[in-house]
Amino acid sequence: MIWFWSFITYSFIGFLLEVAFARMTGGRADRKGLLVLPLCPVYGVGACLILSLPGWADTRPWTLFLLGALAATAAEYLAALCHEKLLGVSFWSYDDLPGNLQGRVCLPFSLAWGFLSLGLVYWLHPMLAPWLARIPAPVGWMALTALLTDGMFTAAVLRSTGDTASLRWYAR
Numbered sequence: 763m764i765w766f767w768s769f770i771t772y773s774f775i776g777f778l779l780e781v782a783f784a785r786m787t788g789g790r791a792d793r794k795g796l797l798v799l800p801l802c803p804v805y806g807v808g809a810c811l812i813l814s815l816p817g818w819a820d821t822r823p824w825t826l827f828l829l830g831a832l833a834a835t836a837a838e839y840l841a842a843l844c845h846e847k848l849l850g851v852s853f854w855s856y857d858d859l860p861g862n863l864q865g866r867v868c869l870p871f872s873l874a875w876g877f878l879s880l881g882l883v884y885w886l887h888p889m890l891a892p893w894l895a896r897i898p899a900p901v902g903w904m905a906l907t908a909l910l911t912d913g914m915f916t917a918a919v920l921r922s923t924g925d926t927a928s929l930r931w932y933a934r
Contacts, residue, residue, distance in 0.1 A: 763902045767894035768813060768887070769806035770905060775886075776805020795853070797916040797929050799909065804841040808834035812879045813887060820883055830879020835872045842866035849920040 777800045783789060795802045811833040819826045843866065845851050856862040861869025919928050 763897065763899060764891065764895050765810060766902055766906065767897055768891075769803075769810055770801070770909070771806075771890060771894060772809035772882075773801035773803050773806030776802035776809075779805070795916075796909075796912045797919055799912045801909075804837055807841065808837035808875065809882055809887075811837055812882055823880060826879055826883055827876040830883070831872045831876030834875030834879065835867045838871070838875075839863065839867045845920075849917060850924045851920050851926050853926055 773795075777795075780802055795804065812830045815826070815829050815833065819829050842852065842854065845853055855865040856868035856871065857865040859868040859870055861872075916929065920926070
């Protein structure tokens with residue numbers, strides 16, 4: 763269950779980062795990935811990929827930086843591709859940023875993921891993992907049910923509307 767709770771925790775932290783980034787830059791206010799839950803699942807996937815890197819990467823900060831950046835960038839690219847191909851929507855576009863690949867990923871954010879990888883592996887996860895491991899299994903099953911239900915409703919709404927703004931029920 764530690765992987766599930768890591769996914770949920772870092773998806774929530776990703777949501778908070780997105781909201782803060784939007785406020786600081788005057789960006790889009792619809793920085794969610796799900797209809798109801800305050801989660802950005804791409805962050806959870808990226809964090810879990812980073813945490814699953816080989817142990818030897820943790821002992822070499824530059825290696826962790828590079829592999830973490832690659833892992834998170836891969837998660838971001840695949841998420842963008844899935845959003846576009848399966849749901850018919852796009853949550854972000856990096857077309858105007860340097861080093862972008864089809865507008866789905868870009869060099870500045872890949873570098874940011876590298877720095878965030880260091881904080882995740884060396885500081886945040888070691889601090890949170892003992893707490894996440896203590897969450898009782900029944901709570902995990904309830905959270906999984908909520909996540910899957912929200913995910914199915916989100917997919918249905920996005921496929922029917924083709925617009926990420928449809929997830930902004932809270933701003934209306």
